[in-house]
Amino acid sequence: MAVLANSRRELDSQQFPWPIMLAAPLLAVFLQAYLPLRYPRLDVFDLPLLVVIYFSVSRRSPIAGTLIGAVVGLLQDGVTHQPVGIHGIANTIIGFLAASIGLRIDVDNPITRMLMIFAFTLVDSFLYVVIVRHLIAEPLAWSWVHQIVRAAVNVALGLVLFAALDRTRLRD
Amino acid sequence: METFLERYKNIMVLSVVLLAQFLGLAVQVRTPAARGSDGKGVRLLRYWVVAMMSPPEKVMSHTGTGVRGFWGNYIDLRNTRDENQALRAQVEQLRLEQAALLEDAKQGHRLQELLDFRQKYIYTTVPAQVIGTGGSDESRILTIDKGSKEGLKRDQPVITPDGIVGKLVEVFPHTSQVLEINDQTSGAGVLLEKTRMRGVLRGNAYGQPQIINVLPDDRVKPGEHVVTSGGDQIFPRGLAVGTVVKVVSDPDREPYVDIVLKPAANLQHLDEVLVVTETSDQLPAAAQRDLAKSEAAGAEEVEMQRASDVLAEKLPGLEDPNAPKGDDASKDAAVDLRPLKPLSAARPDRFSPSEVRPAAQMTPGKAPVITSSARTNEPMNEGAQPVRRPKKPAANPNGATPTDGTAKPAPHVNQESFIIPGTATGPDKPLTNPQRTGASTAPEKTSAAILRAAPGAVTREQHQ
Numbered sequence: 001m002a003v004l005a006n007s008r009r010e011l012d013s014q015q016f017p018w019p020i021m022l023a024a025p026l027l028a029v030f031l032q033a034y035l036p037l038r039y040p041r042l043d044v045f046d047l048p049l050l051v052v053i054y055f056s057v058s059r060r061s062p063i064a065g066t067l068i069g070a071v072v073g074l075l076q077d078g079v080t081h082q083p084v085g086i087h088g089i090a091n092t093i094i095g096f097l098a099a100s101i102g103l104r105i106d107v108d109n110p111i112t113r114m115l116m117i118f119a120f121t122l123v124d125s126f127l128y129v130v131i132v133r134h135l136i137a138e139p140l141a142w143s144w145v146h147q148i149v150r151a152a153v154n155v156a157l158g159l160v161l162f163a164a165l166d167r168t169r170l171r172d
Numbered sequence: 173m174e175t176f177l178e179r180y181k182n183i184m185v186l187s188v189v190l191l192a193q194f195l196g197l198a199v200q201v202r203t204p205a206a207r208g209s210d211g212k213g214v215r216l217l218r219y220w221v222v223a224m225m226s227p228p229e230k231v232m233s234h235t236g237t238g239v240r241g242f243w244g245n246y247i248d249l250r251n252t253r254d255e256n257q258a259l260r261a262q263v264e265q266l267r268l269e270q271a272a273l274l275e276d277a278k279q280g281h282r283l284q285e286l287l288d289f290r291q292k293y294i295y296t297t298v299p300a301q302v303i304g305t306g307g308s309d310e311s312r313i314l315t316i317d318k319g320s321k322e323g324l325k326r327d328q329p330v331i332t333p334d335g336i337v338g339k340l341v342e343v344f345p346h347t348s349q350v351l352e353i354n355d356q357t358s359g360a361g362v363l364l365e366k367t368r369m370r371g372v373l374r375g376n377a378y379g380q381p382q383i384i385n386v387l388p389d390d391r392v393k394p395g396e397h398v399v400t401s402g403g404d405q406i407f408p409r410g411l412a413v414g415t416v417v418k419v420v421s422d423p424d425r426e427p428y429v430d431i432v433l434k435p436a437a438n439l440q441h442l443d444e445v446l447v448v449t450e451t452s453d454q455l456p457a458a459a460q461r462d463l464a465k466s467e468a469a470g471a472e473e474v475e476m477q478r479a480s481d482v483l484a485e486k487l488p489g490l491e492d493p494n495a496p497k498g499d500d501a502s503k504d505a506a507v508d509l510r511p512l513k514p515l516s517a518a519r520p521d522r523f524s525p526s527e528v529r530p531a532a533q534m535t536p537g538k539a540p541v542i543t544s545s546a547r548t549n550e551p552m553n554e555g556a557q558p559v560r561r562p563k564k565p566a567a568n569p570n571g572a573t574p575t576d577g578t579a580k581p582a583p584h585v586n587q588e589s590f591i592i593p594g595t596a597t598g599p600d601k602p603l604t605n606p607q608r609t610g611a612s613t614a615p616e617k618t619s620a621a622i623l624r625a626a627p628g629a630v631t632r633e634q635h636q
Contacts, residue, residue: 032307078220079313083200
C-alpha cells in the first residue's frame with residue numbers, strides 16, 4: 001500500500017456531480033452551526049475544513065482548491081460574529097496546499113488520509129491563531145494539546161466522511 | 173509572458189484571493205468602532221449566509237421542538253393536576269409576600285423620583301427560538317428565529333428567566349444574531365449585589381464572562397450574585413447575570429483584577445430566549461394588575477387578622493386567668509392517667525370495698541371475714557392512690573398495732589377496685605365492676621370465683 005501515487009490513474013482528477021459539489025459545503029457549514037446547539041461538545045469537529053480538504057485533494061487542482069477553500073471559509077465566517085476573512089484566509093491556504101499535495105500522493109489510501117487530515121487540521125489551527133492574534137490583535141486562549149486532540153477527532157470523522165463522499169464520485 | 177502566467181497561475185490565483193481577503197479583513201478591523209457595525213459588503217455577506225442557513229435550521233429546530241414538546245406534554249399531563257394545585261398555592265403565597273414588599277417598593281420609587289432616577293421596567297418581550305450557533309468555540313454567537321419583521325432591533329437585550337444572555341448584533345428580516353455575554357467583544361454594565369461594586373462584563377478567552385479592570389477588594393467572595401446595573405443603557409437594571417467564581421489578577425493591567433463569573437443563564441443549552449423590545453418607566457399593565465391583586469389579597473389578609481384580633485379581645489378566654497402559668501408539656505405530664513379508685517369511706521364498715529380480704533385468703537363456702545379495720549374504723553387502704561391521707565400504720569388482723577416497724581400492710585391494700593360511671597355507691601349497692609367481675613354475664617359463678625375475679629369487691633350474694 002504505497003502512500004505516493006505510482007500510476008496515472010491514481011493521479012487523475014476526480015469528478016463529482018454538481019449538486020454534491022454545491023450541497024456538501026453548505027451542509028457542512030449548516031451542521032457546523034447547528035450541531036453545537038444541541039451537543040455543545042461537537043464544536044470540536046470542523047466539517048467545513050474536512051470538506052475543503054476532500055474536494056481539494058480529489059480535484060487535484062490548486063486553483064480549484066483555493067477557490068473551494070475561500071468560498072467555504074467565507075461561508076463559515078458569515079455565521080460568526082468575527083471579521084469576515086479569518087476562516088476564509090485559513091481555508092484558502094489549506095485548499096491550495098491540499099490540492100498541491102494531491103498531485104503527488106495517493107489520496108485514496110487510508111493512511112495518507114489520516115496523516116493528511118491530522119496535518120491540515122493543525123496547520124489550520126496555526127493559521128487561525130496567527131490571524132487572530134497578530135492580524136486582528138485579539139486575545140485568544142490557545143492550547144496545543146487541545147488542538148492535537150481536535151485533530152485526532154477530526155481524523156476519525158474525516159475517514160468516515162471521505163468514505164461517504166467517495167461513493168458520490170462519477171465513474172469513468 | 174504566456175509561459176510565465178501559465179507557470180505561476182496557481183500562485184497568482186492564491187495571491188489574489190488571499191490579498192482580497194486581507195484587504196477586507198483590514199477594512200473591518202481598521203477601528204474598534206468598525207467592529208461594532210459591519211460595513212455594507214460584510215453585512216450583505218452575512219445576510220446571504222444566514223438566509224441560506226436559517227431555513228433548514230428553523231425546520232430542524234421546530235421539528236425537534238415539536239417532537240420533544242409533544243412527548244413532554246403527554247408525559248407532563250399525568251402530573252398536571254397536582255402541579256397545578258401546588259402552583260396555585262404558591263401563587264397565593266407569593267401574592268401575600270409581594271403585598272408585604274409592596275410598601276417597600278413604593279417607598280423606593282418615591283426616593284428614586286426624588287433623585288430623578290428613572291427605573292426601566294421590561295415592558296414587552298418577544299419570545300424567540302435559538303436555531304443556530306456561530307459554529308466555532310471562539311465565536312459566541314446564537315442565531316434566533318425572529319428578526320426585524322417581529323420588531324427586533326439591533327442592541328436589544330436578550331434574556332431568559334434565569335438571567336441575561338446577550339444582545340442583538342445583527343438583525344435580518346426573519347432572523348437575528350445574538351452576541352452572548354461570554355464573547356470577548358461583548359460588554360455589559362454589572363453590579364455586585366453585596367459589595368455594590370460596579371464593573372464591565374466581558375467574555376474572556378476561555379468563554380467565561382468576567383468583570384474586567386476591578387480594583388482588588390477582599391470583600392468579593394465566590395458565590396456573590398451579580399446583577400445588571402443598567403448603566404450600559406441596554407440591559408434593564410437588576411437582571412441576574414451570574415455568580416462570582418473566582419478573582420484572578422490581570423497580568424496586563426496591574427494591579428487590577430478580573431472577577432470570573434458563572435453565568436446565571438445556561439449559555440450552553442439555550443432553546444428559547446426573550447428579546448426585550450421595549451422598556452418603560454411604568455410597570456407593564458399585566459404587572460400592575462397583578463400587583464393590585466396582590467395588594468388586595470394582602471389587605472384582605474390584614475383585615476382578617478384584625479377581625480380575629482378584635483374577636484379574641486372581646487370574647488372570654490377558655491383559660492382560667494388565675495391559673496398558674498406553665499408550659500403545655502408540664503401540664504400534660506401532671507395529668508394522672510392511673511385508673512380511678514374509690515375514695516375511702518369516712519366510716520368504713522363491712523360493706524366498704526376495701527374491707528374485705530383478698531380472694532386468695534378466703535375459703536370457698538365460708539363467709540368473707542371482715543378485717544379489723546372495719547371494726548376499728550381505721551382505714552386499711554393506705555396504699556390506695558387517690559386517697560390523700562397521712563400515713564398510718566396498718567392494723568394487723570388481731571387488732572394490735574405493730575410497734576417494731578416490721579409489720580407488713582394488709583395484702584388487700586393494693587388491690588384495685590373500680591368505679592363504673594352511673595353506678596351508685598352505698599351500703600346496699602356495693603362497688604363492683606360488672607365487666608371485670610363478670611357478675612352480670614355469669615351469674616352462675618360461685619361467690620369465691622367472683623371474688624377471685626374481683627378481689628376487694630363484695631357482691632350482694634356474698635353479703636346475703
